[in-house]
Amino acid sequence: MLKIEVCLSPQLIHLFELKGKIVVVTDILRATSCMTTGIASGVAKIKPVATLDECRALKKDGYYTAAERNGEKVEGFDIGNSPYSYMEERFSGKKIATTTTNGTLAITKSTDADEVIIGSFLNLSTVANYLINKGKDIIIHCAGWKGNYSLEDTLFAGALVEKLESGFELGDDASFSALTSYKSAKNNLLETILGSSHAKRLEKHNIRKDIELCCTIDKYNTLPYLKAGVLIKK
Amino acid sequence: MLKIEVCLSPQLIHLFELKGKIVVVTDILRATSCMTTGIASGVAKIKPVATLDECRALKKDGYYTAAERNGEKVEGFDIGNSPYSYMEERFSGKKIATTTTNGTLAITKSTDADEVIIGSFLNLSTVANYLINKGKDIIIHCAGWKGNYSLEDTLFAGALVEKLESGFELGDDASFSALTSYKSAKNNLLETILGSSHAKRLEKHNIRKDIELCCTIDKYNTLPYLKAGVLIKK
Numbered sequence: 001m002l003k004i005e006v007c008l009s010p011q012l013i014h015l016f017e018l019k020g021k022i023v024v025v026t027d028i029l030r031a032t033s034c035m036t037t038g039i040a041s042g043v044a045k046i047k048p049v050a051t052l053d054e055c056r057a058l059k060k061d062g063y064y065t066a067a068e069r070n071g072e073k074v075e076g077f078d079i080g081n082s083p084y085s086y087m088e089e090r091f092s093g094k095k096i097a098t099t100t101t102n103g104t105l106a107i108t109k110s111t112d113a114d115e116v117i118i119g120s121f122l123n124l125s126t127v128a129n130y131l132i133n134k135g136k137d138i139i140i141h142c143a144g145w146k147g148n149y150s151l152e153d154t155l156f157a158g159a160l161v162e163k164l165e166s167g168f169e170l171g172d173d174a175s176f177s178a179l180t181s182y183k184s185a186k187n188n189l190l191e192t193i194l195g196s197s198h199a200k201r202l203e204k205h206n207i208r209k210d211i212e213l214c215c216t217i218d219k220y221n222t223l224p225y226l227k228a229g230v231l232i233k234k
Numbered sequence: 235m236l237k238i239e240v241c242l243s244p245q246l247i248h249l250f251e252l253k254g255k256i257v258v259v260t261d262i263l264r265a266t267s268c269m270t271t272g273i274a275s276g277v278a279k280i281k282p283v284a285t286l287d288e289c290r291a292l293k294k295d296g297y298y299t300a301a302e303r304n305g306e307k308v309e310g311f312d313i314g315n316s317p318y319s320y321m322e323e324r325f326s327g328k329k330i331a332t333t334t335t336n337g338t339l340a341i342t343k344s345t346d347a348d349e350v351i352i353g354s355f356l357n358l359s360t361v362a363n364y365l366i367n368k369g370k371d372i373i374i375h376c377a378g379w380k381g382n383y384s385l386e387d388t389l390f391a392g393a394l395v396e397k398l399e400s401g402f403e404l405g406d407d408a409s410f411s412a413l414t415s416y417k418s419a420k421n422n423l424l425e426t427i428l429g430s431s432h433a434k435r436l437e438k439h440n441i442r443k444d445i446e447l448c449c450t451i452d453k454y455n456t457l458p459y460l461k462a463g464v465l466i467k468k
Contacts, residue, residue: 008383012245015382148249149242151407173385173431177415184414197407 003137003171004164006157006178009144010106022136023113024127024160026120027143028152029198030081030207031103032224033120033214034066038086038096039233040123040220045095046231048104058097064090066098071202082210083122102150106143107226113139118224118231121156121189121214126221128163130234138168140175151181151196152214155189158182159217190215237371237405238398240391240412243378244340256370257347258361258394260354261377262386263432264315264441265337266458267354267448268300272320272330273467274357274454279329280465282338292331298324300332305436316444317356336384340377341460347373352458352465355390355423355448360455362397364468372402374412385415385430386448389423392416393451424449 007013026032035046047063049055052074055065065077066085073080079088081100098104110116114136119127131138140160142153158178161170170176185192193199193215194208202211213219225234241247260266269280281297283289286308289299299311300319307314313322315334332338344350348370353361365372374394376387392412395404404410419426427433427449428442436445447453459468 008242009246011249012243012382015245015380145407146249148246148406149408149411151411154407154411171431172382173379173388174383176430177383177385177388177411180418181411181414184418196410197405 001169002135002167004161004168004175005171006140006142006161006174008142008149008154008174009147010109011147013109013141016139018110018112018139019114020137021113022115022117022131022134022138023110024117024119024138024140025103025106025110025143026140026153026156027100027103027106028120028156028214029202030083030210030214031100031143032118033122034081034083034086035118035224035231036120036122036220036222037083038091039224039231040222041087042092043086043096044093046224047095047097047229048107048231049097049099050104050108052099055097055099063095063097066096068100070101071205082207083213084210102143102145106141110141116226119156119160121159121217122219123222124159124163125218126223128160130223131164132167145198150198152193152198154178155182155185155193235403236369236401238395238402238409239405240374240376240408242376242383242388242408243381244343245381247343247375250373252344252346252373253348254371255347256349256351256365256368256372257344258351258353258372258374259337259340259344259377260374260387260390261334261337261340262354262390262448263436264317264444264448265334265377266352267356268315268317268320269352269458269465270354270356270454270456271317272325273458273465274456275321276326277320277330278327280458281329281331281463282341282465283331283333284338284342286333289331289333297329297331300330302334304335305439316441317447318444336377336379340375344375350460353390353394355393355451356453357456358393358397359452360457362394364457365398366401379432384432386427386432388412389416389419389427
C-alpha cells in the first residue's frame with residue numbers, strides 16, 4: 001500500500017528517504033500560502049532562495065523580489081510575505097524571487113525527491129487530488145519555525161492526511177498525530193491557529209487578515225510545482 | 235509565569251535554552267520506564283551511556299550491564315531493555331550501566347540543564363509534583379525513535395503538561411499539540427500506544443507485557459535524578 005509520512009521540521013528531513021517520493025512542502029504562515037496565491041493569481045514563476053543576497057541578486061534577471069525575516073518585510077525588497085501582495089496586478093505574468101525565514105529552506109532541502117509541490121489550506125483539495133492520481137509515496141514536509149515544530153503546518157499535514165487516508169497507509173507516528181490534531185481542531189481552525197505561537201509572534205505585525213486568508217480551505221485549485229528550482233503552475 | 239516546553243526529538247534539543255531549567259527526559263518504550271522501575275525496585279545507581287563499548291567497559295567498575303539496540307538485548311550484556319529485568323532481586327543495591335537506541339542519547343544531550351530527571355507513565359504524578367514544588371521552567375525531552383518523532387513519548391509529554399497546565403504557561407506549539415494528543419488518547423492509552431509505529435516494530439520481540447507495564451500510570455512514586463552522570467533516587 002502507498003505510504004504517507006509527515007516530517008515535522010526541516011531539521012528532521014535527513015531522516016527520511018526522499019527518492020521515489022513526492023514531497024509536499026507546507027509553511028502555512030505564510031510562505032506556501034503566498035506561493036499558492038501568487039501562482040493562482042497569474043504570477044508566472046516564483047523562485048525560492050535561501051538567502052537575502054541570492055534574492056537581491058535575481059533583480060538583474062528580471063525578478064521582482066520578496067523577502068521576509070522574523071515575520072517582517074525586509075527593507076529594499078519589493079514585497080514581504082503577505083499573500084495579498086502576491087495578488088497585485090503588476091506581478092501578473094512576471095517572476096518573483098522569494099526568501100523567507102522557514103518555507104524556502106524546507107523547499108531547498110526537499111529537492112532529492114522525485115517531485116516537490118506546494119501545499120496550503122488554500123489549495124488543499126487540489127494537492128490531495130494530484131497525489132491520489134499520481135499514486136506515489138508521499139512526505140509532507142512542515143517548514144516549522146526556525147527549525148522547531150509548528151502547529152499550523154502540522155494541522156495542514158493532518159488535513160491532507162485526512163483527505164488521503166483511505167488510499168494511503170499512515171507510515172509514521174507523526175502522520176497519525178497530525179491527523180488527530182487536525183480532527184480536534186478542524187471545527188475551530190482559525191481560532192486554533194490564532195492561538196499558535198507563530199500567530200502570536202505575528203500579532204504585533206497586525207496581519208490578522210493574512211492569517212484569515214491562510215486558513216481558507218480550497219480558495220484556489222492551483223498547484224505550484226517545483227521545476228529546475230522554480231515554482232510554476234502544474 | 236513559569237513555562238513548559240516540549241522538545242519532540244533529541245535532533246531538536248539544540249534549539250532550546252537548557253540553562254536554568256529542569257529537563258524531564260522520557261523514552262516510554264522502554265528506557266525511562268526501565269530506569270523508573272529499576273530505581274523504584276532498589277537499584278542503587280543507573281548510569282546511562284551512549285555506546286556499547288562504554289557500557290561494556292563499566293563491568294570492571296562493578297556495574298551490571300544493560301544494552302538494547304533496535305528493540306533487542308545485545309549479546310554479552312546482563313540484560314536488555316525490559317522493565318521486568320530491572321525488578322530482579324540480584325540488582326537490589328547494585329549499579330547498572332545502560333545503553334539504548336534512543337533514551338540514553340536524550341539524557342546525555344540534556345546535561346546543560348540545571349537538573350535532569352526521568353519521566354515515565356510509571357512515575358507521572360511524582361514527576362509532576364516535583365516540578366510544581368521546584369517552580370522552575372521545564373523542558374520535556376522526548377527521546378523519539380532514531381531521531382524522529384514518536385507517539386508514545388509525546389503522549390507522556392501531554393500527560394505531564396495536563397498535570398502542570400494550571401501552574402505553567404504552554405511555551406510552544408509542541409506542548410499544546412502534545413496535550414491535545416494526550417487528551418484524545420487518554421481513555422485508550424494502551425490501545426493507542428500499541429498502534430504506534432514503535433510498538434509495531436517491537437511486536438516481533440513479543441513484549442506486549444512490557445508495553446502494558448510501560449502504560450501503567452503511577453505504579454511508582456520514585457524519581458530518578460541525574461547526579462554527576464548517574465541516576466539515583468531523589
